[in-house]
Amino acid sequence: MKSVRGKVLLVAVVCALCAALVAAAVPARSGAAGPNGSASAFAVRTVGLLIENKYAAAWRTLHPSHQRAIGGRAKYVRCESSAPITETAISIEGVGVRDKMASIAGLGRIRAKAVTLKVAFADAADPAGVPVTLTVHVLLVKGAWRWVLPNSSYAGYARGGCG
Numbered sequence: 783m784k785s786v787r788g789k790v791l792l793v794a795v796v797c798a799l800c801a802a803l804v805a806a807a808v809p810a811r812s813g814a815a816g817p818n819g820s821a822s823a824f825a826v827r828t829v830g831l832l833i834e835n836k837y838a839a840a841w842r843t844l845h846p847s848h849q850r851a852i853g854g855r856a857k858y859v860r861c862e863s864s865a866p867i868t869e870t871a872i873s874i875e876g877v878g879v880r881d882k883m884a885s886i887a888g889l890g891r892i893r894a895k896a897v898t899l900k901v902a903f904a905d906a907a908d909p910a911g912v913p914v915t916l917t918v919h920v921l922l923v924k925g926a927w928r929w930v931l932p933n934s935s936y937a938g939y940a941r942g943g944c945g
Contacts, residue, residue: 822876824927825897861944870904887936894919
């Protein structure tokens with residue numbers, strides 16, 4: 783189960799950096815909803831895509847400056863697919879949203895929504911699953927929710943490698 787927690791932490795950091803959006807970003811207000819729905823719903827969908835290794839779909843809502851740092855969708859999908867998440871989430875639930883300042887690689891310090899999620903991973907020994915609580919960050923950019931890479935992943939991509 784150690785690998786589940788490690789991968790969940792990676793996903794948490796991926797979205798935790800969802801706070802990092804450019805100066806043109808519109809700070810989200812509590813309960814505000816963009817075209818993609820609430821901050822919580824967006825975080826649930828994004829973490830679900832990442833846990834399911836659906837990187838091409840997750841790419842669509844990655845912050846544009848982080849997309850540029852990576853160098854393209856094909857590279858991102860190839861890099862992330864080289865270390866896929868092998869655990870299965872049986873549920874992902876948003877349990878809280880609050881405003882927070884976050885430091886995001888390539889973008890600096892920015893106001894974001896901190897979304898707390900409860901994820902349950904399948905486990906043969908426990909039918910209810912292994913629960914993991916994590917907090918991810920999202921914010922509105924030009925009216926749409928966006929997520930960002932973890933600082934360490936951003937640095938790897940910015941150097942021309944994988945995250």
